[in-house]
Amino acid sequence: MAKHTARLLLVDDDPGLLTLLGMRLTSEGFQVTTAASGPEALRQLDKEKVELVISDLRMDEMDGLTLFSEIQKRFPGLPVIILTAHGSIPEAVAATQSGIFSFLTKPVDRDALYKAIDQALAQSVPVSDDRWREAIVTRSPQMLRLLEQAQMVAQSDVSVLINGQSGTGKEILAQAIHAASPRAGNAFIAINCGALPEQLLESELFGHAKGAFTGAISAREGLFQAAEGGTLFLDEIGDMPQALQVKLLRVLQERKVRPLGSNRDLDINVRILSATHRDLPKAMEKKEFREDLYYRLNVVSLRLPALHERAEDIPLLANHLLRQSAERHKPFVRSFSTDAMKRLIGANWPGNVRQLVNVIEQCVALTSSPVISEALVEQALAGENSALPTFADARNQFELNYLRKLLQMTKGNVTNAARLAGRNRTEFYKLLARHALDAADFKE
Structure with a gap:
């Protein structure tokens, strides 16, 4: 989600740090809501929708890990970033394995924080009343x-x-x-x-x-x-x-x-x-x-577009499906490794979302670790990719790619594109309509 529309909830029992970080993020264009404790944060989440929670780890009334546990139960899919002045390797490992998106040590590096926020928003389930x-x-x-x-x-x-x-x-x-x-x-x-x-x-x-x-x-x-x-x-x-x-x-x-x-x-x-x-x-x-x-x-x-046409949805879908599969089979499974997610994003997906479901199910069935490895994803993809798309699907995909290439070459000029394709304008417009393509989208 773009920065100017993302709503964040900041949670810290230090009023000075809460105000300072809130001002910094607001100046970046984020919509910021604050809470001085874990219980107050949960009350805020009941009242308004947010896309990301950034919480301090050490708080008196309810610490950050307990807050995250409650958020998981009530608002599954809402990402949480934990900040702490008492960072340690065991805490970081425990936090990330429990499903927390990122664990950053205070004083927080500005670029590292913004990078973590962008990555969390890119993989979070959009909150919607729909x-x-x-x-x-x-x-x-x-x-x-x-x-x-x-x-x-x-x-x-x-x-x-x-x-x-x-x-x-x-x-x-x-x-x-x-x-x-x-x-x-x-x-x-x-x-x-x-x-x-x-x-x-x-x-x-x-x-x-x-x-x-x-x-x-x-x-x-x-x-x-x-x-x-x-x-x-x-x-x-x-x-x-x-x-x-x-x-x-x-x-x-x-x-x-x-x-x-x-x-x-x-x-x-x-x-x-x-x-x-x-x-x-x-x-x-x-x-x-x-x-x-x-x-x-x-x-x-x-x-409906093919999955490779909406590649930005692959991390979102993969994490959503992982949560569902883990709940049914292995609750300890929490996430994908960075390389595993890269492999999912780079796959062709001829079987679309149905194939992605099968791959995630296989990965969860075979893993003994909370984090899905690249090797498991590779193994699951190898089994799935043995199935070729149908002739009709392959032909439709060729047509779609061909038409897109023509429109890109001609910058959306239908007359020139139709001439290159050896079709009259009427036939060419029918082809565009069949594949839901609008020539105007390719004009400069």
Whole structure:
């Protein structure tokens, strides 16, 4: 987070030092709140949101380590820097292994303090009142713009098509849109349209009457009915069989569903969100996906970036996932070594966030130390990287990189870029829209 927006909480029982450090940080543009004791600091944290706590170690009422322990319980993910005039190697080791971000000795070197603050803010979980998207951990400007759009479209009932590579978190974004919508109090139901054979998928979506097919010994409610008043998320919609595409289109047009084997239509009130990793315009060209259904589903299009496009989120996500995994399996695991984090940031991540989850889980499972080493990360990545991306994902990534390169070379001049690509302007604009690229972003 940029300095001019970061809010810090300073904790010290020495009023003179508290005032002096507060003035120094305020002059740097930070928003500073102060507390003269640990309990007062906890009361301040209950009243206002901060991004970082800087606390003295030795305080009478509650020392810095006890304060940090309470912060961990009440505000997980909030980074803490400890300052002390009584620095020692054992204290520093104990502090950093317990999860404290940094341990600095007084008198504090100005550059060392500012460096520690910048690093802590870069890896802290942003504090936000936006509970609707609490499962999405990010500080990427690209992701934050996407979330602004998602929150806007959540307020209406328009259909949303979420595009993105496998593992980018399309279902999590769909859940966030539901949580931000007026339908949040009702059901959110997800189904993978490519995971079931046609007849079973049809029965799952629309339900069936008793005796509709062999084995249908009783009537069964479909997911459209189960999601009444809420949201139905159709994942991998591009893999839906064509015969079912026709039936889905009818449901969306008439807002009615007819269970398999029934002669009666049922009214439905469901918001539709869908997602795909496929290039649906190309699927339409090949007659593999219905154009009329595409426009019904694609009233608003949101594109989730690949993990390597939001590399600034990797430390944030890695630490968040580490805390979650450690809580479930090994509570003593606290952090990554500096080299391990560098290796995570430098990886390609063809499997996106899903791959990062797997790597962190493997590291936690295999470590016997509170600090994850670079060797463990390397081992986990070697196992994960044996899986190649799908052909469609690889082709989409090539297209995206190619278009970016063209726009960079031509400084956002679409006419010149289209000529270099051997495409007319109309086709080129369609390519840009497909990959959510804006030529204006590349102009000087």
